[in-house]
Amino acid sequence: MKLKYISCLVSVILLQACEQPNTKTETKVAEVKTEAKVMSQPSSVAPDYPQQVYFGDTHLHTSNSFDAGAFGNTLDPNVAYQYARGEQVIASMGLKTQLVKPLDFLVVSDHSDNMGMIPDLYAGEEWIVADPMGKQFYEDLQAGKNHEVAIEAIKQFSQGTLPDALTYDPESKRYKDTWDRIIDSAEKYNEPGRFTAFIGYEWTSLVKGNNMHRVVVYRDGEEKGRKMVPYTMAPPYGSQNPRDLWKWMQSYENNTQGNVLAIAHNGNLANGIMFPLEAQYDGVELDKEYVESRARWEPLYEITQIKGDGESHPVLSPNDEFADFENWEFGNLDLSALKTDEMLAGEYGREALKRGLVLEKKLGTNPYKFGLIGSTDSHTSLATTEADNFFGKMSTMEPGPKRMTDPVLAGSGKIIYYRQAVASGLAGVWAKENTREALFDAMERKETYATTGQRMQVRVFAGWDFTEADLNSDEFASRGYENGVPMGGQLISANGKAPKLMVVGMKDPDAANLDRMQVIKGWMDVDGNTHEKIFDIACSDSRTIVNRRCEKAVGNTVDIKTATYSNDIGSATLKGFWQDPEFDANQSAFYYVRALAIPTPRWTTYDAVRYGVELPNDVPATIQDRAYTSPIWYNH
């Protein structure tokens, strides 16, 4: 201590900086680390299949992300992990906050381009203010214009016009230091058996404002993670082409013997280029290499998050009365180009699953054979997923009366408002235990599902020989695994039979009852045309199924004036046993389950009551939270 004191004093005299002692975070760590590590499920008793679903967020930004930081996020990855684990923290805008139900895992996924730059911009480092744009940003930040700076920075970045001084080179020492600190945080807070802190980052590919982002998740710990810095998009170090990201992933695995996967998101902001059918955005035709690489490196798709729900769209699925759900259909990411209907097929999850069947026939591999997860993509360091605890997309959107009326982005004659953001989503992972390895392996085998925030549980098995007794049995899960495949699996050799699905859904114990469960089937006919059909398989409140649907809507108990609801309707658990009545063994198909909760207040409705402000009329007052499971495929 004394030595440190003297050296600090000496360096002060020499007009040099003292290293900032990180007392605060160290103390916090000490608080959480002392608890003895206890296996939640002793392996001697547990069967050899996943017993439990773990909930987490695979997509969260901290102050290290250039846009998050610019929007005023001052919380680093340490705080993000503390919060996800259940500790109380102070949000960037000053509110104290704590999760009632902590998460089981978290991936801090900061934008790899310019990672760590914003803290330096705030500090007014010399190389930044030496640049005219950097100086302008700095002065605007000093003047409290965070919002304007953030928007401008994102626009410049999206259009590839950010000056060199504001573009942090991934080969620099500064960049490596940031990456090392991110890994330090993950290592500190990772506690096998209790909480998993994944190493990760977001590769922020934008093609003229069209969103091609991917989150990269590591199975590995620090030893491998530190060996290479993340892949970026800005040339000459990075690229906007996913093929180059996949090459980077391959070289990472070659160099470290490690294991990584990538999760794309927000196809709805890609203006048609997220799930190409013929050629990539650059005109290069899809080939064997593309489909094989994508299938290998991208086992999951983030189908729902704050910037919109991406499962289905009313234009693509006119017969789906639940498709019109929190879609963002304004334009691309920076609103530099508006949306047209023709783009939608290359943007939404269900359509991509169908396109995958076509590509599989054409090129031998299905590039869009992905499982589903939801995550927040919150830029506040706070992984809040639910309507009643929504902390917003950006720090400027943290709770307060103004977020009902403030715009977030304008372009091409359109305005997007904060109130249009979605309090979503969450990743459910059926894993054997809560460790990096077990969760990652479950993600790779796609035994995952997405929810729009509530923690409902859904389990599905498909097989050829299930009986209803299997569904009702105590041994439901073990029979499921023995005689069939779980979500994310693959059915083979029909032998003249049609697939049977066993599905069990259970409400979030602290949230809404379930309305219904549906099987969504997609398939390709002999002419190569794709189709979809929705089958309700379980309805609450003794409703019967008429023409593949629960006979009537579940109802709505929400009192908008008080933002409350009751569980007098709906069901705590739902079970469904279903056999495909139209199965044709010569047609490739997929099946996934959509479970709908009863209507609850949208986050804006909670806000209207809390802040005594008027309810906006361009967003719904109530929503039906939902879960989307990974599909099970049948290959002809």
Place this chain on the structure above:
Amino acid sequence: MLKKILAEPLLHFVLLALLFFVIHGLVGTNNDEEQYKITLSSLRVEQLENGFEKTWSRAPNSQELKKLIDDYVLDEIYAREAQLIGLVENDTVVRKRLRQKMEFMLQDVSSLQEPDQKTLMLYYHANKDRYIDEARYSFRQVYISPQKNKVQVQHMASKILTELEQGNIPQGDSSLLAKQIINNTAFQVDRQFGKDFSAKLNTLALNQWSTTIRSGLGYHIVKLSERTLKQAKAFESIQAQLIVDWKYQQSKLFQQAYEQELLGKYDINIVDAGVQLAVSKKVKS
């Protein structure tokens, strides 16, 4: 007595300032003749070299070293000229940096203190609720769906209890819940069964089947086989952590006390009558 002096922030700062002043006077450049003279000691050059090496993991070559020195000299000249024409005044970055440096020094001063056993024990007792081993539970449960009406639930419950009495394994309603929970913490129990379920387990007798208990998911008949109530961690087992936490608290207190002393020295006037100073200091308006 010594302790009291150690805990006196202002005194530290007076001493520090003195030391600073003395050293500054010895090596400083602040008299008129020295204003336009820049001397680089060998120590300074070595420091520049070290800085380079820290970044690039190698020593600078002669060309790089020359550039480092040129940069340093220009930095120094600009700094002096800027000071001369008053650019340092009211610069937010400079002000922030100065405050930060003061705070670093404060933290270092306060971290000189080491708690004795008695102090640490007092701290432990005052903050016991922060050092807790969570309650743990092991139990079996049979689930009854809330879709049943009251009579149906009663009926099923008594059927289950009869089965249990006869030593049979009863069939509850199927769900995604585990039938046997082993050594789970209160947090893990509540995460599966809904908030406050663990609190209900606290009221149960051990090793006997309960009547129906309500959860966020429905009804349960429960046999608790093990329950360890939450308890404070033993002092001995967390000493290292207590020292870290105590020091953190001390440095905060130290800084607060120092700020209060400083505030006492200053007379603060806020012209806008509607605004009040947030820190505890009377304000004239």
